Amino acid sequence: MLRDLAKSALRRIPARAFGALSGLTVFYMHGLVETHSDPRVQRLHLTVDDFRATMSALKAWVRFVSIEEALLLLKEGRARGPLAVLTSDDGYLDNHDLLAPVARDLGIPWALFVSTHHIETGARFPTYLTRCFAYYADHGNYTFPGLERSIVITANDASRAVAAQALGQAIYRLPQEGVRALIGAVVEATGQERQAALDMKFTSDKPMSWAHVQALAEAGVEIGAHCHEHAILHRGQTIGEVTRQIAISKQFVEEHVGRCRYFAFPVGGVKQIGPQAATAAREAGFDAAFTTINGTLPASRDPFLHPRVMINRDPHGNESMFPFTGLRFDRALPAAQIAVKRVETEIAR
Numbered sequence: 001m002l003r004d005l006a007k008s009a010l011r012r013i014p015a016r017a018f019g020a021l022s023g024l025t026v027f028y029m030h031g032l033v034e035t036h037s038d039p040r041v042q043r044l045h046l047t048v049d050d051f052r053a054t055m056s057a058l059k060a061w062v063r064f065v066s067i068e069e070a071l072l073l074l075k076e077g078r079a080r081g082p083l084a085v086l087t088s089d090d091g092y093l094d095n096h097d098l099l100a101p102v103a104r105d106l107g108i109p110w111a112l113f114v115s116t117h118h119i120e121t122g123a124r125f126p127t128y129l130t131r132c133f134a135y136y137a138d139h140g141n142y143t144f145p146g147l148e149r150s151i152v153i154t155a156n157d158a159s160r161a162v163a164a165q166a167l168g169q170a171i172y173r174l175p176q177e178g179v180r181a182l183i184g185a186v187v188e189a190t191g192q193e194r195q196a197a198l199d200m201k202f203t204s205d206k207p208m209s210w211a212h213v214q215a216l217a218e219a220g221v222e223i224g225a226h227c228h229e230h231a232i233l234h235r236g237q238t239i240g241e242v243t244r245q246i247a248i249s250k251q252f253v254e255e256h257v258g259r260c261r262y263f264a265f266p267v268g269g270v271k272q273i274g275p276q277a278a279t280a281a282r283e284a285g286f287d288a289a290f291t292t293i294n295g296t297l298p299a300s301r302d303p304f305l306h307p308r309v310m311i312n313r314d315p316h317g318n319e320s321m322f323p324f325t326g327l328r329f330d331r332a333l334p335a336a337q338i339a340v341k342r343v344e345t346e347i348a349r
């Protein structure tokens with residue numbers, strides 16, 4: 001059964017996708033579900049079966065190594081591969097319950113980047129809360145702090161997708177205090193009771209506790225930092241907020257698991273890494289930092305702006321692309337890294 005799943009995944013992944021895997025690729029993901037109860041809300045999660053099949057297929061082509069080994073091979077000019085690193089962001093409980101057993105079965109080392117406020121308190125992540133509102137709030141006309149236009153939820157399902165997008169974009173551009181205010185208002189609008197019921201329904205988006213993080217660390221999983229409140233470190237954040245988010249997350253991970261060598265930028269595209277962020281990550285004492293700028297590691301020119309490739313359900317349902325929705329942008333990587341740094345120089349002037 002599993003062998004069949006692996007074979008079917010292998011068949012649907014075109015050979016040209018593996019051509020780009022000749023170097024060293026750092027993959028990233030978020031979490032797993034047995035089945036989706038609502039993929040609109042659980043859009044970061046893959047099914048266990050898809051994940052297992054994909055990893056099994058990949059294993060036939062690449063050797064999975066730890067971040068530490070990958071960076072060493074890179075430094076020594078031996079990262080010609082095909083090699084891969086598996087990473088997972090945020091710190092959802094299913095990483096402990098579902099991902100860890102699959103990775104262990106397949107002998108794949110991995111790293112987990114946690115947002116420490118969520119591990120500490122169990123608070124749900126901002127974008128999850130906005131999706132709950134968008135897809136489950138009552139019909140109505142809502143105004144929110146930080147949003148110029150009101151959000152209108154009608155009987156037309158498209159209005160919910162529009163709401164999800166508008167709120168998601170606000171999270172991506174507001175300063176952190178604005179995100180806190182917006183999220184408070186969003187949960188108020190959803191209704192505390194309904195939110196509690198949704199949280200019961202969507203256990204996929206529940207953060208793990210420090211006990212889970214520690215159990216993973218003891219089992220050999222590398223634990224890295226991913227900001228304290230999953231703050232997106234775009235250029236609109238103050239330098240104080242950026243430094244604080246990075247420093248607290250590093251400190252908390254160190255206190256709970258003994259070390260914290262790597263950082264991953266929340267969301268992590270070119271627009272979500274402000275000039276202060278690239279510098280702050282560099283100065284915080286990490287060995288390396290990872291973005292979601294697409295590419296493979298040998299093409300990377302900056303150890304604090306390393307690229308990653310998402311393991312993703314293809315949003316257009318094109319199964320032949322699964323799981324590499326966008327591995328072929330390697331040529332754009334150096335330009336993207338330069339774009340982040342160019343702004344840094346501008347601000348310094």
Ligand SMILES: [Zn+2]
Binds near residue numbers: 089090230266
């Ligand atoms: Zn994240």
